[in-house]
Amino acid sequence: MPAADALEIGTVLSRCARVVDARAWHDLDRVFTGDAVVVSPGGTARGHAEIAERALAGARDPHLITDTVLRRLAPERVRAWSKWLVVRADGSALGGDQLDLVVRTPRGWRIAERRIAALDVTGEAEPARTLGAADFLA
Numbered sequence: 268m269p270a271a272d273a274l275e276i277g278t279v280l281s282r283c284a285r286v287v288d289a290r291a292w293h294d295l296d297r298v299f300t301g302d303a304v305v306v307s308p309g310g311t312a313r314g315h316a317e318i319a320e321r322a323l324a325g326a327r328d329p330h331l332i333t334d335t336v337l338r339r340l341a342p343e344r345v346r347a348w349s350k351w352l353v354v355r356a357d358g359s360a361l362g363g364d365q366l367d368l369v370v371r372t373p374r375g376w377r378i379a380e381r382r383i384a385a386l387d388v389t390g391e392a393e394p395a396r397t398l399g400a401a402d403f404l405a
Contacts, residue, residue, distance in 0.1 A: 332351055
């Protein structure tokens with residue numbers, strides 16, 4: 268994969284975290300396709316309006332994206348597998364995996380599909396299914 272594509276995809280993933288944290292819904296088109304689907308433990312959201320609504324229902328704590336690996340599926344389609352981490356105001360943390368399908372559009376790379384899995388880092392609940400290598404390679 269060309270380094271320029273990898274850099275742009277990484278920027279889109281980081282920008283997505285910042286857009287959601289800032290509640291900058293008018294910038295969702297800079298990170299998601301218009302028909303993007305986000306599947307998380309809280310449910311499924313389709314399109315910018317539902318993605319914003321789902322994010323509003325969540326906590327306002329900032330989150331980080333890290334340890335991203337990329338796999339080209341086709342010239343215009345890339346799978347991105349990342350770790351995410353949220354540090355809450357009380358100092359507790361949440362984390363997990365996210366698996367993105369990123370596609371090249373006339374306006375640059377955008378997230379077309381995101382699957383999010385949360386890990387139970389407290390040990391108090393049954394952990395959600397973790398996205399893993401089999402999902403990344405599928």
